Amino acid sequence: MADDPFSDPRLVGLYDRDNPGGADHDFYRALADEIAAGTIVDLGCGTGMLTVTLADHDRTVIGVDPSPTMLDFARRRSGAAAVTWVDGDASVIDSALGEQRADLIIMSGNTAQHILGADWSATLEQVRDGLRPGGLLAFESRNPDNRAWEDWTEERTIGSRDTPVGRMTEWLELISVTTEEVTFDAHNLFEVTGEDAVYRSTLAFRTAQELTADLAVAGLTVRSITGGWSQEPVTPASRIYVVTAVRE
Numbered sequence: 001m002a003d004d005p006f007s008d009p010r011l012v013g014l015y016d017r018d019n020p021g022g023a024d025h026d027f028y029r030a031l032a033d034e035i036a037a038g039t040i041v042d043l044g045c046g047t048g049m050l051t052v053t054l055a056d057h058d059r060t061v062i063g064v065d066p067s068p069t070m071l072d073f074a075r076r077r078s079g080a081a082a083v084t085w086v087d088g089d090a091s092v093i094d095s096a097l098g099e100q101r102a103d104l105i106i107m108s109g110n111t112a113q114h115i116l117g118a119d120w121s122a123t124l125e126q127v128r129d130g131l132r133p134g135g136l137l138a139f140e141s142r143n144p145d146n147r148a149w150e151d152w153t154e155e156r157t158i159g160s161r162d163t164p165v166g167r168m169t170e171w172l173e174l175i176s177v178t179t180e181e182v183t184f185d186a187h188n189l190f191e192v193t194g195e196d197a198v199y200r201s202t203l204a205f206r207t208a209q210e211l212t213a214d215l216a217v218a219g220l221t222v223r224s225i226t227g228g229w230s231q232e233p234v235t236p237a238s239r240i241y242v243v244t245a246v247r248e
Contacts, residue, residue, distance in 0.1 A: 006067040023229035037103035044111030048074030055082035090126035101132035107139035113203040124218035144205035145236040220245040
């Protein structure tokens with residue numbers, strides 16, 4: 001068992017297919033246009049599918065990710081030359097920007113939930129330091145009231161499909177749930193070889209109140225928390241929070 005599914009090139013190659021851009025990418029692009037962002041950091045950029053589309057309009061765009069395998073994929077995609085790709089986490093934002101400060105820093109794909117414990121507060125502080133005064137942080141995070149993890153069972157998630165790396169059977173296995181974190185295993189059974197590549201993930205589920213407080217401690221003021229990509233109000237049934245916060 002490993003804890004980084006994105007170190008496996010076979011699975012990284014499937015990532016875009018499994019996570020196509022949609023309303024989430026539209027939201028981040030529209031936000032960049034709304035604030036006329038000239039410098040953008042995509043923290044947790046993954047394969048760079050969204051990142052390269054932000055690099056229009058002669059912007060400075062920096063894609064940061066801790067997975068070298070993901071970044072290798074990102075560097076090979078169309079439009080990659082317009083982006084500066086940096087291996088690391090939020091601690092590299094300052095050096096990546098140099099003398100610049102960012103107008104916008106985003107964490108898409110539920111990146112925020114993968115940042116646990118003390119690393120979360122450190123990340124928010126590093127993001128704040130990377131933003132210019134008036135600059136925005138934007139990210140999404142699953143709403144704990146929606147209790148998405150209750151569907152992360154083999155019975156509810158198992159399925160088989162043909163992929164470019166062969167036929168696979170995949171399912172999730174819930175391992176533990178606490179008041180703050182959910183741990184689960186993702187099984188990836190390669191049917192030709194019988195290999196079951198199992199990757200464990202732990203996600204933080206933070207309430208809107210907790211997110212607001214954490215941001216405030218880091219020196220960031222919430223501008224909005226909505227229940228979807230079209231500014232829907234937050235309800236217990238909302239699948240996600242979409243959060244924007246400003247550095248004053």
